[in-house]
Amino acid sequence: xxxxxxxxxxxxxxxxxxxxxxxxxxxxxxxxxxxxxxxxxxxxxxxxxxxxxxxxxxxxxxxxxxxxxxxxxxxxxxxxxxxxxxxxxxxxxxxxxxxxxxxxxxxxxxxxxxxxxxxxxxxxxxxxxxxxxxxxxxxxxxxxxxxxxxxxxxxxxxxxxxxxxxxxxxxxxxxxxxxxxxxxxxxxxxxxxxxxxxxxxxxxxxxxxxxxxxxxxxxxxxxxxxxxxxxxxxxxxxxxxxxxxxxxxxxxxxxxxxxxxxxxxxxxxxxxxxxxxxxxxxxxxxxxxxxxxxxxxxxxxxxxxxxxxxxxxxxxxxxxxxxxx
Amino acid sequence: xxxxxxxxxxxxxxxxxxxxxxxxxxxxxxxxxxxxxxxxxxxxxxxxxxxxxxxxxxxxxxxxxxxxxxxxxxxxxxxxxxxxxxxxxxxxxxxxxxxxxxxxxxxxxxxxxxxxxxxxxxxxxxxxxxxxxxxxxxxxxxxxxxxxxxxxxxxxxxxxxxxxxxxxxxxxxxxxxxxxxxxxxxxxxxxxxxxxxxxxxxxxxxxxxxxxxxxxxxxxxxxxxxxxxxxxxxxxxxxxxxxxxxxxxxxxxxxxxxxxxxxxxxxxxxxxxxxxxxxxxxxxxxxxxxxxxxxxxxxxxxxxxxxxxxxxxxxx
Numbered sequence: 001x002x003x004x005x006x007x008x009x010x011x012x013x014x015x016x017x018x019x020x021x022x023x024x025x026x027x028x029x030x031x032x033x034x035x036x037x038x039x040x041x042x043x044x045x046x047x048x049x050x051x052x053x054x055x056x057x058x059x060x061x062x063x064x065x066x067x068x069x070x071x072x073x074x075x076x077x078x079x080x081x082x083x084x085x086x087x088x089x090x091x092x093x094x095x096x097x098x099x100x101x102x103x104x105x106x107x108x109x110x111x112x113x114x115x116x117x118x119x120x121x122x123x124x125x126x127x128x129x130x131x132x133x134x135x136x137x138x139x140x141x142x143x144x145x146x147x148x149x150x151x152x153x154x155x156x157x158x159x160x161x162x163x164x165x166x167x168x169x170x171x172x173x174x175x176x177x178x179x180x181x182x183x184x185x186x187x188x189x190x191x192x193x194x195x196x197x198x199x200x201x202x203x204x205x206x207x208x209x210x211x212x213x214x215x216x217x218x219x220x221x222x223x224x225x226x227x228x229x230x231x232x233x234x235x236x237x238x239x240x241x242x243x244x245x246x247x248x249x250x251x252x253x254x255x256x257x258x259x260x261x262x263x264x265x266x267x268x269x270x271x272x273x274x275x276x277x278x279x280x281x282x283x284x285x286x287x288x289x290x291x292x293x294x295x296x297x298x299x300x301x302x303x304x305x306x307x308x309x310x311x312x313x314x315x316x317x318x319x320x321x322x323x324x325x
Numbered sequence: 326x327x328x329x330x331x332x333x334x335x336x337x338x339x340x341x342x343x344x345x346x347x348x349x350x351x352x353x354x355x356x357x358x359x360x361x362x363x364x365x366x367x368x369x370x371x372x373x374x375x376x377x378x379x380x381x382x383x384x385x386x387x388x389x390x391x392x393x394x395x396x397x398x399x400x401x402x403x404x405x406x407x408x409x410x411x412x413x414x415x416x417x418x419x420x421x422x423x424x425x426x427x428x429x430x431x432x433x434x435x436x437x438x439x440x441x442x443x444x445x446x447x448x449x450x451x452x453x454x455x456x457x458x459x460x461x462x463x464x465x466x467x468x469x470x471x472x473x474x475x476x477x478x479x480x481x482x483x484x485x486x487x488x489x490x491x492x493x494x495x496x497x498x499x500x501x502x503x504x505x506x507x508x509x510x511x512x513x514x515x516x517x518x519x520x521x522x523x524x525x526x527x528x529x530x531x532x533x534x535x536x537x538x539x540x541x542x543x544x545x546x547x548x549x550x551x552x553x554x555x556x557x558x559x560x561x562x563x564x565x566x567x568x569x570x571x572x573x574x575x576x577x578x579x580x581x582x583x584x585x586x587x588x589x590x591x592x593x594x595x596x597x598x599x600x601x602x603x604x605x606x607x608x609x610x611x612x613x614x615x616x617x618x619x620x621x622x623x624x625x626x627x628x629x630x631x632x633x634x635x636x637x638x639x640x641x
Contacts, residue, residue, distance in 0.1 A: 137617075140567070140617055140624050141620075148598060148601065148613070151601070253471075257476065257477070260476040260477035261476060263476075264575055278484075282487065
């Protein structure tokens with residue numbers, strides 16, 4: 001187990017290292033920090049002197065080492081637009097994005113498990129066919145169209161739901177704000193969360209259904225039937241357990257993907273999260289903010305993937321933890 | 326002359342073989358597959374013949390009159406019979422713009438998937454055939470690449486390019502950039518599938534025979550093994566084209582894709598979204614439906630191919 005842990009951590013560190021190099025070369029090539037600092041009125045000699053002083057003429061590796069050192073201390077530069085440390089700006093928006101991801105995850109789990117299991121147990125029933133047909137259509141609808149459709153129906157035509165923004169937020173632990181605590185916030189959450197969930201929901205229903213159908217064909221389930229166990233016990237205890245194994249791995253990876261799709265959802269609903277901020281930063285060529293976003297999101301991806309692999313290694317006894325022979 | 330006779334006979338019998346195949350038979354009994362195929366063919370024809378079918382040229386600023394902007398479809402009260410699907414915010418005929426948009430979307434989707442397939446097949450063949458260290462390195466790379474979602478990678482790469490090049494130059498390069506980014510980001514899908522089939526094929530006797538005959542590795546890989554891995558490639562290709570079209574639409578919606586002057590379906594939807602609150606629903610809804618139907622029929626065809634060819638796809 002320890003060897004597996006170390007191997008996974010080593011891989012995570014290598015990936016983070018590559019991300020930091022990419023981020024740094026973006027910072028190195030995109031925009032001119034000097035111009036942002038002093039504007040146009042400074043003479044060429046003074047510029048050169050300032051460049052030397054700031055270390056902008058140092059070799060690439062020296063500059064990278066400085067960048068990495070600062071990054072490890074949590075210093076990713078100062079946003080040109082907000083005039084605040086870039087990391088702080090990003091982290092202030094993190095709760096809003098995580099609200100979306102959390103809400104969408106709840107919806108996905110709440111719907112996909114029962115529907116997928118039902119469709120696997122009764123593959124011929126009318127309801128299963130409707131569910132599967134719905135999921136094929138669902139895969140084919142781009143997420144931003146789902147969002148637009150929901151806005152059009154529930155906000156413009158029916159006027160039931162707010163169409164943009166985050167509404168009132170509640171605070172917990174003194175620093176973390178979440179829209180889950182106020183009724184206004186919850187109303188604002190419903191449409192974006194369903195939109196975000198709509199990408200993954202069809203995939204998960206299909207995945208759970210096909211995994212469960214495969215499990216139901218296996219020997220140990222036939223044995224359980226032969227033993228005369230109650231159907232409920234067979235389905236929900238024996239079969240479901242093994243169905244969920246692959247679902248965990250896919251699910252973990254998809255959490256990272258959801259962070260990517262929050263950019264789209266946040267754009268449609270003008271949700272004040274990290275993705276919306278990132279697109280604004282791109283339009284303003286706010287390099288430190290772009291770099292900070294890359295590193296934060298890269299870290300989220302790497303951390304979720306590592307944790308998922310470790311959990312998988314723990315729950316699935318057939319994963320070869322020791323290098324494999 | 327003898328040769329041509331033989332070749333002709335060969336093609337005839339190939340056609341007959343096709344007519345008698347399981348593939349053709351299951352196509353004949355599957356209504357959904359037939360309809361999807363017909364709709365898809367209609368899309369392809371519309372895309373190919375867009376310059377002939379479209380009553381206006383949306384790329385030509387001279388034919389556009391801003392006074393015609395935001396006209397509803399002709400079946401509505403204020404509609405104009407010249408523009409049967411209405412006009413967009415710039416006064417372009419929506420029907421013509423959609424035809425051209427479909428052309429752009431399909432072209433990007435297909436080119437991107439061709440690039441994916443090329444990269445993925447080469448890497449997958451090498452990884453599976455050579456094996457050992459090369460294999461584990463390439464597959465590790467594929468794992469890492471897959472763990473970052475395509476969408477994320479594409480958004481970041483395109484965003485950074487847009488910030489570096491400036492919007493003007495970027496818009497001219499947008500199509501190439503989209504093809505490159507979507508093409509490069511998804512190669513592991515192909516590589517994994519091809520590698521899995523190569524591993525199975527490699528053990529078979531015809532490969533041994535080819536090796537004993539002294540054929541070189543590239544020839545064995547491309548001429549002998551590759552044809553036997555075609556059915557999984559075909560299955561993922563349909564789904565991948567659908568995914569590429571969705572990705573392109575999403576990127577264009579974010580303003581990182583095709584410019585409004587040369588719109589794909591995604592950028593049309595994006596430009597209409599600003600007007601949906603003022604009641605001009607058709608600029609968003611009609612291209613949206615066109616996009617959904619296109620992706621849906623491709624997914625349905627992919628599902629059908631998967632059921633018929635039943636390849637052992639890479640799972641997980």
